[in-house]
Amino acid sequence: MDFRARKKRAAVAVAAAGVDGLLVTHLPDVRYLCGFTGSSAALVLARGGATLFTDGRYTAQAKAEAKGTRVVIAKKPAVAAACEWMETAGIRRCGFDAAQTTVAVLESMRKAVSSGVRRGMFVSVGSLIARLREVKDSDEITLMRSAANLGCRLFDGMLDYLEPGLTEVAVAAELEHAARLAGAEAMSFETIVASGERSALPHGRASTVKLPKRGFVTLDFGVVLDGYCSDMTRTVHLGRALEGEREVYDAVLEAQEAAVAAVRPGVTSGDVDEAARSVLRRAGLDKYFSHSTGHGVGLEIHEGPRLAAKQTQVLEQGMVITIEPGVYMQGKFGLRIEDMVLVTATSGEVLTPSVKAWIEL
Amino acid sequence: MDFRARKKRAAVAVAAAGVDGLLVTHLPDVRYLCGFTGSSAALVLARGGATLFTDGRYTAQAKAEAKGTRVVIAKKPAVAAACEWMETAGIRRCGFDAAQTTVAVLESMRKAVSSGVRRGMFVSVGSLIARLREVKDSDEITLMRSAANLGCRLFDGMLDYLEPGLTEVAVAAELEHAARLAGAEAMSFETIVASGERSALPHGRASTVKLPKRGFVTLDFGVVLDGYCSDMTRTVHLGRALEGEREVYDAVLEAQEAAVAAVRPGVTSGDVDEAARSVLRRAGLDKYFSHSTGHGVGLEIHEGPRLAAKQTQVLEQGMVITIEPGVYMQGKFGLRIEDMVLVTATSGEVLTPSVKAWIEL
Ligand SMILES: [Mn+2]
Ligand SMILES: [Mn+2]
Numbered sequence A, B: 001m002d003f004r005a006r007k008k009r010a011a012v013a014v015a016a017a018g019v020d021g022l023l024v025t026h027l028p029d030v031r032y033l034c035g036f037t038g039s040s041a042a043l044v045l046a047r048g049g050a051t052l053f054t055d056g057r058y059t060a061q062a063k064a065e066a067k068g069t070r071v072v073i074a075k076k077p078a079v080a081a082a083c084e085w086m087e088t089a090g091i092r093r094c095g096f097d098a099a100q101t102t103v104a105v106l107e108s109m110r111k112a113v114s115s116g117v118r119r120g121m122f123v124s125v126g127s128l129i130a131r132l133r134e135v136k137d138s139d140e141i142t143l144m145r146s147a148a149n150l151g152c153r154l155f156d157g158m159l160d161y162l163e164p165g166l167t168e169v170a171v172a173a174e175l176e177h178a179a180r181l182a183g184a185e186a187m188s189f190e191t192i193v194a195s196g197e198r199s200a201l202p203h204g205r206a207s208t209v210k211l212p213k214r215g216f217v218t219l220d221f222g223v224v225l226d227g228y229c230s231d232m233t234r235t236v237h238l239g240r241a242l243e244g245e246r247e248v249y250d251a252v253l254e255a256q257e258a259a260v261a262a263v264r265p266g267v268t269s270g271d272v273d274e275a276a277r278s279v280l281r282r283a284g285l286d287k288y289f290s291h292s293t294g295h296g297v298g299l300e301i302h303e304g305p306r307l308a309a310k311q312t313q314v315l316e317q318g319m320v321i322t323i324e325p326g327v328y329m330q331g332k333f334g335l336r337i338e339d340m341v342l343v344t345a346t347s348g349e350v351l352t353p354s355v356k357a358w359i360e361l
Helices: A003-016 A027-034 A056-065 A078-088 A103-112 A128-134 A138-161 A168-181 A196-200 A245-262 A269-282 B003-016 B027-034 B056-065 B078-088 B103-112 B128-134 B138-161 B168-181 B196-200 B245-262 B269-282
Strands: A021-024 A042-046 A049-055 A070-074 A094-096 A122-124 A192-195 A215-221 A223-225 A232-238 A294-296 A303-307 A320-323 A326-329 A333-336 A339-343 A348-350 B021-024 B042-046 B049-055 B070-074 B094-096 B122-124 B192-195 B215-221 B223-225 B232-238 B294-296 B303-307 B320-323 B326-329 B333-336 B339-343 B348-350
Touching: A003 A021, A003 A027, A003 A042, A003 A128, A021 A027, A021 A078, A021 A128, A027 A042, A027 A049, A027 A128, A042 A078, A049 A056, A049 A078, A056 A070, A070 A078, A078 A103, A103 A122, A103 B103, A128 A303, A138 A168, A138 A215, A138 A223, A138 A232, A138 A320, A138 A339, A168 A192, A168 A215, A168 B168, A192 A196, A196 A215, A196 A326, A196 A333, A215 A333, A232 A245, A232 A333, A245 A269, A245 A320, A245 A326, A245 A333, A245 A339, A245 A348, A269 A303, A269 A320, A303 A320, B003 B021, B003 B027, B003 B042, B003 B128, B021 B027, B021 B078, B021 B128, B027 B042, B027 B049, B027 B128, B042 B078, B049 B056, B049 B078, B056 B070, B070 B078, B078 B103, B103 B122, B128 B303, B138 B168, B138 B215, B138 B223, B138 B232, B138 B320, B138 B339, B168 B192, B168 B215, B192 B196, B196 B215, B196 B326, B196 B333, B215 B333, B232 B245, B232 B333, B245 B269, B245 B320, B245 B326, B245 B333, B245 B339, B245 B348, B269 B303, B269 B320, B303 B320
Parallel strands: A021 A094, A049 A070, A094 A122, B021 B094, B049 B070, B094 B122
Antiparallel strands: A021 A042, A042 A049, A192 A215, A215 A232, A294 A303, A294 A320, A320 A339, A326 A333, A339 A348, B021 B042, B042 B049, B192 B215, B215 B232, B294 B303, B294 B320, B320 B339, B326 B333, B339 B348
């Protein structure tokens, strides 16, 4: 990982925000900037350098993971130690991320510096590091390809496993077991297995319901590899389609593919959302598409950009996003199809190439 | 679940805090008070009633889960809708939990009310609901017994499975698979499997290292049942003990049992910590006991009270805590033994009765 380049880009953003330094406390941001994965951490970016504060439990780990970043082992909470250090270092305007800082932590930051400098010391500067993280560097893209690939292999394996009468939790258990054995550190989020009528739930956690003889099964899952999340959804059909199911499936697939085809640098995330939504609108199904089209993914399962109606954020080369339209008809059935897509120089590259055509098992 | 009684207790705490209402946004607190488990929620306690704000994705779920609580489906973010509603309802001093509210959310709360009432409207009142949640009611104790029992059955099952040459992740995968099939919704936290030299890591996530022919294996894991977490740790030995291992094991076990024996209403959490720590001190091992003795557990894996040196919080009947001393000798070995313990009227009742005596496999 090229932490040096990341810290450099961060330093540019800090300078542009008009502050002397930045206090980073959101753990995925800390990991992004220096590699440290411990649970107690505060990173200060200032004066062209970075200093990581953590506590005695992490002495060895910090040294090993945060190579190239100065490490301070503090006796007090990492945030307080970082703030005291900044005061001593002469930093008088420190940026912080209001979306990742609780009111209580801000209070502890204020208390850690002397009253003479407290006023004006801490400045909310937006989510600078989260914004940097939206555009993945080549190391990250390599890891995310691996995670996405593993997700596809696991899905393909499930096609041999799925059959009527299995409970949804048994399906989730099998998938998660295979993921672990294949090297996943964790699942990206609670595995969704939603079958039969439950397929109409956009977030149907695996339940003890049994897979039907005829009906949809939606699998939405992801694996974490080296900290990076994958995310994909496929909906397959057990037995022959019932009336109307095939038509809805084809409409969702067309919407999904239209949105993927709309991805390229320079378009807005709202344009991509509209590409999916307009297909479903023409099919009279848009009222059943009750969520947004996608989200960025990386060290966290949900990152920027957000792909939703009217969003104006412009897609950039290197972003990794999901495209996941769905249709949910309460009491009947539902389905969703989701890929991870890399924004390349000219288009969107699907990182999760598992088959999307209608599958009948 | 007796949500009515919980809301009543909460109303008393709100009145005692000297505010007209409380805005609850921490999702486990919302679930505790009304049963709702959706990801978009704000609950207002005011004027002897409770009102849940969520969005259109959760219409059916909120109705089903939050019976007995008024539900408002909002078009705007739940927090903003709740604040506007409070202004209309004439609430002029609203408490909030600074430890669970980001600076950005507080800003959005302020923006949601008109400038005439903004000043003095939002008052940090501590973690009122988290404090209530420390003492479990009988429904919760029933659920936590079930979760703890399931943990024990899973551990017992692992005794037949563990053998040299298996990777730590294979062990975690087996355990998690069995947990899922037995009905666990999720694991309480990332399963820890730490073997051989890695047993000296207090938080050794399962790795691709293979279990040794001779050495310790520490399993620290929990399951979630109906939202409630279990938590337990056992350390077993593969093959015959190497020099010194048995003595350290016995000291940790003695420390753990001493702390369990110290549990009763009226003692401080620091007393319980000291009961464990003093045993290890006498054995000359306290410098290797590098963390606190335990924590409360419930809807979240880490809740109050915190059992650490010099903590003055008094234990109360109905609290469910962990007792988990350990010894970690870098480069050699380590071990930890952890139970969940219910504070009864007179003592501590171990909810995780799996065998703690030395096990050699
Ligand atoms: Mn997704
Ligand atoms: Mn624990």
